[in-house]
Amino acid sequence: MEYRKIKDEDQPDSGPVDGDIESSRGKSPAPISSSIAALGAGPQWKRKTIVTFALTLLTSSQAILIVWSKRAGKYEYSVTTANFLVETLKCFLSLAALARTWKNEGVTEDNRLSTTINEVSVYPIPAALYLVKNLLQYYIFAYVDAPGYQILKNLNIISTGVLYRMILKRKLSEIQWAAFILLCAGCTTAQLNPSSDHVLQTPFQGWMMAIVMALLSGFAGVYTEAIMKKRPSRNINVQNFWLYVFGMAFNAVAILIQDFDAVMNKGFFHGYSFVTVLMILNHALSGLAVSMVMKYADNIVKVYSTSVAMLLTAVVAVFLFGFHLSLAFFLGTTVVSVSVYLHSAGKPPR
Amino acid sequence: MEYRKIKDEDQPDSGPVDGDIESSRGKSPAPISSSIAALGAGPQWKRKTIVTFALTLLTSSQAILIVWSKRAGKYEYSVTTANFLVETLKCFLSLAALARTWKNEGVTEDNRLSTTINEVSVYPIPAALYLVKNLLQYYIFAYVDAPGYQILKNLNIISTGVLYRMILKRKLSEIQWAAFILLCAGCTTAQLNPSSDHVLQTPFQGWMMAIVMALLSGFAGVYTEAIMKKRPSRNINVQNFWLYVFGMAFNAVAILIQDFDAVMNKGFFHGYSFVTVLMILNHALSGLAVSMVMKYADNIVKVYSTSVAMLLTAVVAVFLFGFHLSLAFFLGTTVVSVSVYLHSAGKPPR
Numbered sequence: 019m020e021y022r023k024i025k026d027e028d029q030p031d032s033g034p035v036d037g038d039i040e041s042s043r044g045k046s047p048a049p050i051s052s053s054i055a056a057l058g059a060g061p062q063w064k065r066k067t068i069v070t071f072a073l074t075l076l077t078s079s080q081a082i083l084i085v086w087s088k089r090a091g092k093y094e095y096s097v098t099t100a101n102f103l104v105e106t107l108k109c110f111l112s113l114a115a116l117a118r119t120w121k122n123e124g125v126t127e128d129n130r131l132s133t134t135i136n137e138v139s140v141y142p143i144p145a146a147l148y149l150v151k152n153l154l155q156y157y158i159f160a161y162v163d164a165p166g167y168q169i170l171k172n173l174n175i176i177s178t179g180v181l182y183r184m185i186l187k188r189k190l191s192e193i194q195w196a197a198f199i200l201l202c203a204g205c206t207t208a209q210l211n212p213s214s215d216h217v218l219q220t221p222f223q224g225w226m227m228a229i230v231m232a233l234l235s236g237f238a239g240v241y242t243e244a245i246m247k248k249r250p251s252r253n254i255n256v257q258n259f260w261l262y263v264f265g266m267a268f269n270a271v272a273i274l275i276q277d278f279d280a281v282m283n284k285g286f287f288h289g290y291s292f293v294t295v296l297m298i299l300n301h302a303l304s305g306l307a308v309s310m311v312m313k314y315a316d317n318i319v320k321v322y323s324t325s326v327a328m329l330l331t332a333v334v335a336v337f338l339f340g341f342h343l344s345l346a347f348f349l350g351t352t353v354v355s356v357s358v359y360l361h362s363a364g365k366p367p368r
Numbered sequence: 369m370e371y372r373k374i375k376d377e378d379q380p381d382s383g384p385v386d387g388d389i390e391s392s393r394g395k396s397p398a399p400i401s402s403s404i405a406a407l408g409a410g411p412q413w414k415r416k417t418i419v420t421f422a423l424t425l426l427t428s429s430q431a432i433l434i435v436w437s438k439r440a441g442k443y444e445y446s447v448t449t450a451n452f453l454v455e456t457l458k459c460f461l462s463l464a465a466l467a468r469t470w471k472n473e474g475v476t477e478d479n480r481l482s483t484t485i486n487e488v489s490v491y492p493i494p495a496a497l498y499l500v501k502n503l504l505q506y507y508i509f510a511y512v513d514a515p516g517y518q519i520l521k522n523l524n525i526i527s528t529g530v531l532y533r534m535i536l537k538r539k540l541s542e543i544q545w546a547a548f549i550l551l552c553a554g555c556t557t558a559q560l561n562p563s564s565d566h567v568l569q570t571p572f573q574g575w576m577m578a579i580v581m582a583l584l585s586g587f588a589g590v591y592t593e594a595i596m597k598k599r600p601s602r603n604i605n606v607q608n609f610w611l612y613v614f615g616m617a618f619n620a621v622a623i624l625i626q627d628f629d630a631v632m633n634k635g636f637f638h639g640y641s642f643v644t645v646l647m648i649l650n651h652a653l654s655g656l657a658v659s660m661v662m663k664y665a666d667n668i669v670k671v672y673s674t675s676v677a678m679l680l681t682a683v684v685a686v687f688l689f690g691f692h693l694s695l696a697f698f699l700g701t702t703v704v705s706v707s708v709y710l711h712s713a714g715k716p717p718r
Contacts, residue, residue, distance in 0.1 A: 040563075102407070169695070192713060193543065193710070193713060193714075196706050196709060196710055196713070199702065199706055200550065200703060200706055203699045203702045203703050203706075204703075206695075206699055207557050207699045207700075207703075210560065210564040210695065210696055212698075214695050214696075215692075215694050215695050215696075217695060218693075218695055218698075275411050342565075343562065343564050343566050343568075344566075344568075345519070345556075345565050345567060345568055346557070346560055346696065348568075349553045349556055349557045351555075351561070352549065352553045353550060353554075353557075355702055356546050356549055356550055356553075359546060360543070360546055363542060363543060363546070364543075367543070
């Protein structure tokens with residue numbers, strides 16, 4: 019039961035840079051599928067495993083950091099400024115990596131920063147989608163409480179699967195679809211608590227908003243994958259740079275909309291602590307891991323990775339904070355584990 | 369949440385003929401597999417579907433009857449006498465069916481009632497296993513409360529699958545094993561309520577007893593299937609007759625052990641009502657349906673059938689008694705549905 023604290027506190031208005039992993043996760047589309055062939059076995063497989071692993075670890079430590087910072091006292095900094103700094107840091111890290119590449123390999127067609135309107139025009143779209151989604155988040159709380167919203171967030175899993183199929187035209191086998199439904203059911207089960215039943219009383223508008231938000235978030239994710247894979251030979255750091263530049267721009271808009279007064283009166287860094295800095299660092303690294311998963315793996319891998327991370331977090335929290343695991347958590351974990359197995363067992367024959 | 373009432377009240381000491389569906393369900397083993405070939409497509413397939421359907425309907429109406437009888441007031445009759453009457457009724461119905469067969473087809477090698485020691489010697493075993501299991505039931509409540517026991521009862525699903533594989537040597541594909549684990553997790557999830565977490569505090573002895581009880585019950589089920597299928601051409605009513613004769617005998621022993629004083633002082637039929645009679649009728653018919661599933665289908669079909677019945681019951685209870693369905697119930701139902709799908713999608717190639 020206790021474990022839920024992690025999720026409940028992972029809120030857009032109370033949590034720190036929450037939502038950022040999402041705003042970094044998703045940014046733009048194009049007809050794919052030929053570019054996917056570029057990913058095969060061998061070193062690609064190894065790279066895919068490493069980035070998946072990194073994403074899982076970073077995502078689970080994220081939630082731990084959130085709990086830790088809550089324990090250390092509430093944070094009073096503005097979430098929008100933290101999100102802005104995360105985007106800036108990612109942008110900076112991408113540039114640093116690029117500088118090294120230029121030094122080693124020289125500037126080539128694939129790693130030059132300059133671009134065409136045609137290439138760059140898709141990058142703002144995911145950031146814009148997340149801006150809309152984050153604004154919607156403020157309205158949905160009129161219909162659903164915070165723990166209920168955590169439950170509804172699992173709709174993302176289904177919307178990602180559906181949009182992945184529709185937009186990227188990549189097939190999941192029937193067994194893999196079954197596994198995906200189980201992933202959603204298992205994650206939700208693991209998060210059940212005695213008050214979860216309230217979510218069934220969500221009014222129609224609440225359900226609609228939750229579905230729209232899930233679609234926006236899923237669309238942004240799938241769009242980002244499409245952008246990253248449309249030009250498989252393009253250096254990932256150039257792609258990241260453009261993604262994050264627009265991320266910075268849209269988060270600047272968010273500061274203006276939501277926290278202009280607070281920033282003007284109290285200053286940009288008001289309420290920042292050591293834990294805040296750690297969280298910003300973690301979110302930036304997670305964001306980079308998400309980009310790599312989008313380029314070298316796909317949205318399905320990402321959803322599995324973050325779901326497993328959610329479960330890992332709860333187990334780690336037992337040791338770190340003495341949380342108790344509920345029977346629902348064990349059952350949900352069982353279902354998610356079977357789902358992971360089925361996803362790989364159900365691979366369609368090539 | 370409310371829905372759980374059905375399950376919570378379905379208790380061996382408070383419920384009516386509870387546990388009987390199990391004592392009728394399981395009775396005897398032998399190397400099988402060749403006899404299974406006798407079941408193929410065509411009319412067999414139709415028969416299999418009908419008996420599975422009948423079992424599902426009878427099992428779900430069983431729980432409804434239990435809730436109904438509870439609402440009408442508590443029942444004060446002794447459970448052991450009701451169990452004895454169920455066995456007697458099944459025995460009588462099998463004999464009646466046999467009499468008709470004799471009249472139509474004459475007495476043949478396959479439908480004669482007389483038998484050999486070799487054939488009949490296996491029939492008492494399942495009934496004996498259930499007697500032991502039912503006695504254990506009185507001790508396990510020292511370690512687990514009633515709703516907790518309902519949760520632990522789902523271990524039957526796993527033990528049945530394992531013993532089915534080990535004793536009957538019939539294979540489930542990996543996907544079907546995954547489906548079976550999901551069935552257990554889904555049924556348990558559907559039964560979750562705010563107090564379910566207590567079950568995690570079950571002491572070691574309680575776990576051991578629950579596992580032993582699950583094994584006894586699974587073994588009795590698999591043994592019955594083995595008996596029924598060892599002689600595929602043997603008339604099912606003869607097989608039933610011998611099963612139920614021993615069921616009567618062992619339930620008579622149970623009356624002596626548990627309710628001798630009550631029966632002597634208050635009479636055999638003390639506390640019987642119209643609902644009691646209905647329940648005895650229902651249990652007898654369910655018992656016959658279980659026998660048919662064992663002969664024409666298998667234990668796996670039976671487990672799926674009774675699991676789906678459990679979910680159906682809850683839905684019917686919503687309409688009949690105004691119960692509310694919990695989010696956990698929806699999630700559990702989703703997982704069970706996917707499991708049913710995977711069981712058929714995962715059929716090993718012949």
